Amino acid sequence: MGIEMVLDMATSVVPDRVAIGRRESGLTYAQLDDVASGGATVLKERGAAHLVFVGVNGLILPLLTFASAKAGIPIAPLNYRLATEQLRDLVAQLDTPLIVADPAYKDKLEGAAAQLLTSDEFFDEARAAGPSDHLPADDDSTAVVLFTSGTTSAPKGVLLRHHHLTSYLFNTVEFGSAGEEQATLISTPPYHIAGMGAVLSNIYAGRRMVYLPDFTPQGWLDLVREEEITSAMVVPTMLARVVEHLGGESAGAPKLASLAYGGARMAQPVLERALVAFPDTGFVNAYGLTETSSTIAVLGPDDHREALADPALRHRLSSVGRVVPGMEAQIRAEDDVTVLADGDTGLLWVRGAQVSGEYMGKGSVLDADGWFPTRDRARIDHEFLFIGGRADDTIIRGGENIAPAEIEDVLVRHDDVREVAVIGVPDDEWGERICAVIVPTGDDHAEQEAVRAWCRERLRGSRTPDDVVFVDELPKTATGKLVRRDLVAQVTAESA
Incomplete structure (x- = not known):
């Protein structure tokens, strides 16, 4: 049919x-x-x-x-x-x-x-x-x-x-x-x-x-x-x-x-x-x-x-709630094989009759058992699915993997922050620096160091942004998805 x-x-x-x-x-x-x-x-x-x-x-x-x-x-x-x-x-x-x-x-x-x-x-x-x-x-x-x-x-x-x-x-x-x-x-x-x-x-x-x-x-x-x-x-x-x-x-x-x-x-x-x-x-x-x-x-x-x-x-x-009928979800480790325990963060894989996972001219990316790699970082906590952003967005600072969403969820609660995106920018010493790019709520907003101090009180020290940048708007698709690669290019170009 x-x-x-x-x-x-x-x-x-x-x-x-x-x-x-x-x-x-x-x-x-x-x-x-x-x-x-x-x-x-x-x-x-x-x-x-x-x-x-x-x-x-x-x-x-x-x-x-x-x-x-x-x-x-x-x-x-x-x-x-x-x-x-x-x-x-x-x-x-x-x-x-x-x-x-x-x-x-x-x-x-x-x-x-x-x-x-x-x-x-x-x-x-x-x-x-x-x-x-x-x-x-x-x-x-x-x-x-x-x-x-x-x-x-x-x-x-x-x-x-x-x-x-x-x-x-x-x-x-x-x-x-x-x-x-x-x-x-x-x-x-x-x-x-x-x-x-x-x-x-x-x-x-x-x-x-x-x-x-x-x-x-x-x-x-x-x-x-x-x-x-x-x-x-x-x-x-x-x-x-x-x-x-x-x-x-x-x-x-x-x-x-x-x-x-x-x-x-x-x-x-x-x-x-x-x-x-x-x-x-x-x-x-x-x-x-x-x-x-x-x-x-x-x-x-x-x-x-x-x-x-x-x-x-x-x-x-x-969270994004519970998996719908007819679908299955797994959280796997970075090796794409090991299934993680409830509450652990890893990569989301899904399986079900509605899943395609097939690309024109490239074929299917489903594994041998029909599981599709979403490339989203996620965890499942008491049946509720939490999405932590794209795996490609992960910031690797000094050998430590840092999910931007963890920092964004804290920063967005600051009174002077209308929108925020956290990105990794190249750094000779750490590999990547954490950069918080903020759209402020008004012309008068907190200084960069005040924002960093505010984060430091609520996050581990390694999660505190190294840099804070204020912009008028974030590059997005029509459906509201942040185009991180454009933002990284914009910030690095301005830094240079």
Whole structure:
């Protein structure tokens, strides 16, 4: 069974329910299915082997997702923020691509493939074309190609096959579980696994999807209130901006029953303020990777409220919760073999039917028993999974391995710190020096030595930053992930 069956199933049960858009003007499930079938006809007639999408989130993404599945070809949403050369390089890696691009990005892609349509042109052709007969997709064929964010290395094309995505759905979402009054607000980008997962999980549940292409805190709040949104997904930087915008006031969103966040580390002070600003909302921390077809661990609403209420459990707010059904997790030592005990920090390995671990042109990185190396440092403490950052981010100072997250979690609680990233910079004596790069809360902030002294009182001496640097902003991806290599380059260049 391929992912096209997700839409087929929903259409057979709630054909007249609005699937996408505003309550009064949105597209119903039956209408979406008709246009997606027409889109499959367009793709077949044009002989495409890959469907590339470059644009912001909106109605076009679900349409393209199911049109490509019905046509039996993969969809590859690309990061529209990339430079022209980067986009064209990614397109060149795909066989016989047909590009669908929002008008704003069409010029960047002219000549990158033999066929290029704007989003409106594809929609019009799909609506005019009749449905074509299609066989159910082969479970083992590729449904989606997603390129990794490239925060630690060059982007790699992850192959997500139909059975990976359907396994994720069947284990984490109940079919038809959403009522007609339920609506979700999606502001995560289409080229991120959360954006693709939102399409599949909400269609499978029968929930109306409302898209916010251009995020602003006030725009997000307005849409939540106007459309009586019952659930939403944000990345941490979005939630931080909403909380800052509210300025200590209540969000005034009583219908918002669930607010999920993920994609990057969430600063615990921001989360604590958000829980106060949204008192009627259940918070969900969803942790996953592109290679795992979305979520593999969840910190649920009850976990959040219990941790906020009980100082002895407050540390759980910095965890990503428990591993979801159908998934297994292990913490291994640096040798990639030895399984560590509960509470020990090491490297996270995961296994389950939703795990791909396969890269275009590179093959699978799963071990002989099907375990995938996430390259995240982590520990499991009484079933709760704590992520300590990427293994590649580890600072080696004087032969000692130091996780930046350990220092960041302390620094972010300083009153003068809005954001912080801790990096290792080259040092002739120690190998690497610990450098804390801080975005201050205001123009008047603590001096470097005062920050170091504050850390020294709360951390072991070897964890005290050697250097403290103040900057206006940190380099991040659109989903809020820190691009450490850019920050290291920036700091070392300024030092030189």
